[in-house]
Amino acid sequence: MSLLNKVLQGDVLAAAKLIRGLEDDLPGAVAELKDLYLHTGKAHIVGVSGAPGAGKSTLLGCLIGAFRKRNFKLGVVAVDPTSPLSGGAILGDRLRMQKHGEDKDVFIRSLASRGWKGGLSRATVNTVHVLDAMGKNVIFVEAVGSGQGETDFARLADTSVVVMVPGMGDDIQTIKAGIMEVADIFVINKADREGAESLKMSLETMLEMNPCGREDWKPEILLTTATEDKGIEELTEVLLRHQLFLAHSGEIEKRRRRRAELELTMAVEDALRRHLATVDGCYLEKLVDELAARKTDPNTAARKVIKLPPTSPFRKGR
């Protein structure tokens, strides 16, 4: 049976092999992706972002339990390099996830250990595709909050959850406008700490001031204490409700189109990078020498390197 067929049947070893191959950019894996992609788009993708220490991993551990009780097949992609899910872990935190380690319907994959550069990578998107093709119903993507990248992660997700903590500087001044626009659900974790209610009120005020054009879904604000499993059922219900909302309102189509746009952009950049890798190094050296000696100019040299159709690059302005 082909690797792809094994993945489509939910084979964990085959999936791990394919993900590894995609990370390593092996031609065989890239070729498999082409067919695999056509089998994706079924899973509900939930982005979970927040600052390091917000308790995202503990929260995810609880959510996995809640969704497994409802018989969902789950995937988790951990992109946060500080996440206990990502390997560089505190043992106690790892153990909290471990209970799902034996469960064949939970597939946890960390990407952070292989050199995290910040932002959304193609490896992350491709890992989500593999989990999707495996037949997972819900895929959680755990990402560290870091400005611009956060918005990209939200573009990848169907539902975007932002996790905050009272008294961690997560106050109104530090909440980036981008986050307000992309978050579907705010979770105030460690809600037993002082300041949880006032953070909630601040968020509510801010959401009223920035309705962000959403008429149908008002972002929910939930209080949880993941270490005590508190608020998890409520969060699970809201996640399911948001999934229904997306399906019934037609919003899911918009989000999947937005994701396709993002992927096309990433694929174009990737194709260029791959193309440049195939250009003869000596030829590049020669071009640089010619530039340094002012025998040619950068635009002419660039056109030689990427050989775009001659009519296109300089016919139009911006």
Next chain:
Amino acid sequence: MSLLNKVLQGDVLAAAKLIRGLEDDLPGAVAELKDLYLHTGKAHIVGVSGAPGAGKSTLLGCLIGAFRKRNFKLGVVAVDPTSPLSGGAILGDRLRMQKHGEDKDVFIRSLASRGWKGGLSRATVNTVHVLDAMGKNVIFVEAVGSGQGETDFARLADTSVVVMVPGMGDDIQTIKAGIMEVADIFVINKADREGAESLKMSLETMLEMNPCGREDWKPEILLTTATEDKGIEELTEVLLRHQLFLAHSGEIEKRRRRRAELELTMAVEDALRRHLATVDGCYLEKLVDELAARKTDPNTAARKVIKLPPTSPFRKGR
């Protein structure tokens, strides 16, 4: 006379027009650049970077005076959006530069007012080329220090000056390794403030620990108080000495090659951007629709968009 010929004869209005045209990406200006580039590579390019408030503009004002006394023709490109040279200025600071405003051998051009996005832009590089072709002997590029971008600015310059201030958090912990590697000259400005000597000692220690493979040029550390014109002569002499060092050691060839590499990279990215701008919007929409509907995959769609030679994109790995 053509615009290019006027620029080559040092015509200020023609240069301003060409710079504006390049910023606006006008096809005529881009075409001129092709020939203009062949007349560049003569000026000595000095990058001056540092945090906002380090006194870069005042320092530049003094340096302009010192270099004009020696009869150099000067160009200044201000990229720091917080710089008084860039327009959004405090009147007092502007006046400090004004005295050179009447001098036809000093050409000051601000790029920041037209939407600064951070980092080194092609508009900056092209402006330097225009000033170079005009016959300026020394071109100062004033850039705000901001991590990664700083290293790019240093790659643009022949001589890289980093300006620091005592007690502004410019201590060893905050000095990025990248800066240590690219700076040829450190200026501790506002040296009348407390902590100047200890900052100097910290820098010296750090330079000893990180010799950065430079065998011939040990980065100089200078103390200045630009508001009182103190230390400017010494700095000017070190700048001239570094220029001689570059010429005699052959290091200048290496740096110009490095700059050519940077420009080629920027030109390739630019060509791709221009190409994408010429792709029919409806065609892109259709591709995104096909992706969202899983009728094609991102890599196949990307190849349709950029039409790279079919052999190249996926033949090799990284």
